[in-house]
Amino acid sequence: xxxxxxxxxxxxxxxxxxxxxxxxxxxxxxxxxxxxxxxxxxxxxxxxxxxxxxxxxxxxxxxxxxxxxxxxxxxxxxxxxxxxxxxxxxxxxxxxxxxxxxxxxxxxxxxxxxxxxxxxxxxxxxxxxxxxx
Amino acid sequence: xxxxxxxxxxxxxxxxxxxxxxxxxxxxxxxxxxxxxxxxxxxxxxxxxxxxxxxxxxxxxxxxxxxxxxxxxxxxxxxxxxxxxxxxxxxxxxxxxxxxxxxxxxxxxxxxxxxxxxxxxxxxxxxxxxxxxxxxxxxxxxxxxxxxxx
Numbered sequence: 581x582x583x584x585x586x587x588x589x590x591x592x593x594x595x596x597x598x599x600x601x602x603x604x605x606x607x608x609x610x611x612x613x614x615x616x617x618x619x620x621x622x623x624x625x626x627x628x629x630x631x632x633x634x635x636x637x638x639x640x641x642x643x644x645x646x647x648x649x650x651x652x653x654x655x656x657x658x659x660x661x662x663x664x665x666x667x668x669x670x671x672x673x674x675x676x677x678x679x680x681x682x683x684x685x686x687x688x689x690x691x692x693x694x695x696x697x698x699x700x701x702x703x704x705x706x707x708x709x710x711x712x713x
Numbered sequence: 714x715x716x717x718x719x720x721x722x723x724x725x726x727x728x729x730x731x732x733x734x735x736x737x738x739x740x741x742x743x744x745x746x747x748x749x750x751x752x753x754x755x756x757x758x759x760x761x762x763x764x765x766x767x768x769x770x771x772x773x774x775x776x777x778x779x780x781x782x783x784x785x786x787x788x789x790x791x792x793x794x795x796x797x798x799x800x801x802x803x804x805x806x807x808x809x810x811x812x813x814x815x816x817x818x819x820x821x822x823x824x825x826x827x828x829x830x831x832x833x834x835x836x837x838x839x840x841x842x843x844x845x846x847x848x849x850x851x852x853x854x855x856x857x858x859x860x861x862x863x
Binding site: 586587590592593594596597598599600601602603604605606607608609610611612613614615617632633634635636639643710711712713 | 722725726728729731732733734735736737739740741744745746747748749750751752753754755756771772773774775778782860862863
């Protein structure tokens with residue numbers, strides 16, 4: 581990170597704060613700034629998973645996507661793959677999981693979100709912009 | 714705004730303070746400023762003692778702002794929601810409704826009780842309410858969580 585010696589622009593200001601937080605200084609977000617709160621929910625179950633507060637909508641979407649892939653898939657699909665193994669000899673869970681991992685690796689977060697929201701109606705997400713009071 | 718830079722945390726802190734002020738002013742002027750990753754916010758809730766009926770009050774830039782919001786909400790919103798409709802329901806049917814009103818015998822006493830409550834509300838501040846909550850009084854509590862923006 582390049583050191584900031586003077587605050588000549590708002591970009592400088594953002595960078596200075598990034599540097600300060602990166603070296604461990606405690607910096608509180610200024611009043612009036614905007615953050616993005618994200619959570620995932622299982623449709624119809626009233627169950628939601630808060631995913632935290634993010635500095636940009638893109639960062640929030642990336643976390644939602646990552647959670648769907650790494651946490652939700654592993655909870656929902658991996659046990660299912662384990663259960664299915666042996667019941668249907670043509671359904672190889674390793675192949676299935678590998679294909680899924682490749683698909684995830686080759687997709688953008690936006691594609692993951694779009695495809696998941698179309699394919700799996702039992703999971704949804706919400707990203708809310710909030711102003712710091 | 715300028716400052717000399719030396720490779721010390723204190724210098725970083727000075728620059729960061731200037732940066733925070735610049736961002737705060739820009740946001741106050743109506744510019745759409747996003748809070749930088751790594752900064753902190755105070756996530757605030759008011760809830761019943763048993764943790765039920767939690768009401769999120771939002772994210773705040775200081776603990777003081779969060780406490781003030783909690784106190785204001787308890788003083789103005791909760792009482793307005795809980796007591797004023799209850800008051801309207803109870804007046805005229807004193808003997809059959811209301812928790813505290815069951816202890817009074819007449820409409821006149823009920824009016825006195827509710828008037829006292831309104832006077833108390835008008836005479837107190839959010840800080841007074843927070844002090845009462847911190848003393849364990851009342852049936853509401855608040856929670857302030859420090860959250861790091863990712």
